[in-house]
Amino acid sequence: MRPLLQIALDLTDKKRALEIANLIAPLVDILEVGTPLLKAVGVEIITSLKQLYPNKLILADTKTMDVGKVEAELVFNARADMMTVCAAAPLETIKAAVTKTQTLNKKIVVDFIGVENKLERGREIVSLKPDYFNLHTAIDVQQVKGKSFEDLDLFRKHFNIPLCVAGGIIPEDIPKFMPYKPAIIIVGGFVTKAKDPKSAVIALKKEIERAL
Ligand SMILES: O=C(CO)[C@H](O)[C@H](O)COP(=O)(O)O
Numbered sequence: 001m002r003p004l005l006q007i008a009l010d011l012t013d014k015k016r017a018l019e020i021a022n023l024i025a026p027l028v029d030i031l032e033v034g035t036p037l038l039k040a041v042g043v044e045i046i047t048s049l050k051q052l053y054p055n056k057l058i059l060a061d062t063k064t065m066d067v068g069k070v071e072a073e074l075v076f077n078a079r080a081d082m083m084t085v086c087a088a089a090p091l092e093t094i095k096a097a098v099t100k101t102q103t104l105n106k107k108i109v110v111d112f113i114g115v116e117n118k119l120e121r122g123r124e125i126v127s128l129k130p131d132y133f134n135l136h137t138a139i140d141v142q143q144v145k146g147k148s149f150e151d152l153d154l155f156r157k158h159f160n161i162p163l164c165v166a167g168g169i170i171p172e173d174i175p176k177f178m179p180y181k182p183a184i185i186i187v188g189g190f191v192t193k194a195k196d197p198k199s200a201v202i203a204l205k206k207e208i209e210r211a212l
Contacts, residue, residue: 010035029056030057030184032058033059033061060075060078060080065093080106083107098128109134114141134166136165137168165184
């Protein structure tokens with residue numbers, strides 16, 4: 001199955017975020033309100049994007065670490081379709097966020113950013129039945145250690161939860177992880193920093209089609 005393409009609007013400037021959204025929205029499946037954008041602008045940006053693109057999924061990258069129910073209510077009341085919670089958060093927080101999300105018929109992604117022993121942590125979380133696990137190399141880590149996609153293979157073998165992949169993805173990376181059949185491919189900087197964000201998305205989509 002073709003993976004969904006999610007573009008992360010990791011900006012702090014609302015005007016530029018909306019400009020990029022306008023260029024790429026018809027081509028993507030999920031528009032992500034990146035963590036910096038959510039912090040800079042607030043949840044109103046979720047509502048604005050949903051009003052502009054009602055047929056697109058809007059993901060709020062809350063990276064929730066505590067008060068799972070409160071943060072879920074905040075972003076879903078603002079019309080998000082999906083949110084994120086950190087795998088490193090207390091299990092109580094993950095459970096609260098998952099429960100609220102499921103009550104509202106929305107989707108939740110557990111993000112393994114910064115988790116050292118991912119397999120062990122995955123085993124602790126899996127029974128909470130989140131919608132997705134995100135294997136994600138942090139931007140700061142990418143700059144020091146580079147990126148890696150090998151955990152996708154491990155997670156596919158051990159868990160029956162759809163996977164997202166994120167962290168510095170460029171078109172050349174796509175064939176490296178497509179054999180592990182990610183459900184969602186998440187790309188930020190390659191698109192938001194491109195001179196021509198629309199062409200950047202087209203290049204990603206071409207590579208995805210080629211690797212199917
Ligand atoms: O959540 C994020 C950073 O924490 C980013 O949205 C994600 O890493 C995708 O951006 P990039 O492709 O630039 O790494």
